[in-house]
Amino acid sequence: MLKLLAIDRFTLLLVLMVVLASIVPISGQAADIFAVITTIAIAILFFLHGAKLSREAVVQGMMDWKLHxxxxSFTFILFPILGLLAKPILLPLLGQQLYWGFLFLCFLPSTVQSSIAFTSIANGNVASAVCSASFSNIIGMFITPILVSFFILGQSEHGFDPTASIIKITLLLLVPFILGQILRPYVYPKMQKKPSIVKAFDQGSILMVVYGAFSGAVVAGLWHQIEGQTLLILILACSVLLTMVMLLALYIPKWLGFKRADQVAIFFCGSKKTLASGVPMAQILFIGQPLGMIVLPIMIFHQIQLMVCGMIANRWSKQSTTE
Structure with a gap:
């Protein structure tokens, strides 16, 4: 049943972190220490991401500038426009914090690992997917804070300095990523020998941030603020958003005359949003805000996109083998 729903162990662990934070939330001095440990884990995570990325694949994929x-355009123009157009409908239904979270997910870059994996399964252009998804994450470290500054926190009562946030994101995410690229010849061979350690950092750091975020939200009364009906509306909003973008990502590349392999890469890279980069960025950008409610939409969207993309990738894989 779990395979049928495309629910993996990581998704179950995410749910477990929310449950654990609801029952035993961390607070006070322990929460401060936990936040420091989480920050170190995130820096190591992006160092490993930098070491994993193949320079050859990047050089090969960079040539296809039309695809990128x-x-x-899908990631940083279409998604934000749809999120902003939904404000008159979603803001009264979800409330300010959940709508901020919904809009924040629209501002995020694409995923890296799952975009590449689904493109590979569906026999698409993997090299271009590697380059496009990676470029999206790197440029997103600068574009996402600017969009958040202008459309979310810039409209709030609290002052927000996008420059300071970009500097923090650069130091925490981009600098470790670049170091990983520089040290790739020495680090990557060791990573190949111990893939379980890499996966542990990849997933463990995100689980730590989710637990910390929801602990703070639970202490602040999260579950007294969100009703079951509101949660269902949020799930529906994420589903509608994904459906609209996927339909456009399916037909626009065909209309523009891209080859099938490129269409597949555009579809999976252009229709997805990153949880791995989104949660750490939220931790930096929304200091003093109800972080649990802000990351909840991306957690929901993340699972929906994995389920839908998994089914589509498998179907396209079978179609390409029969052609």
């Missing part, structure tokens, strides 16, 4: 331009 279209993916960029």
């Amino acid at each position: 331009g279209l993916v960029f």
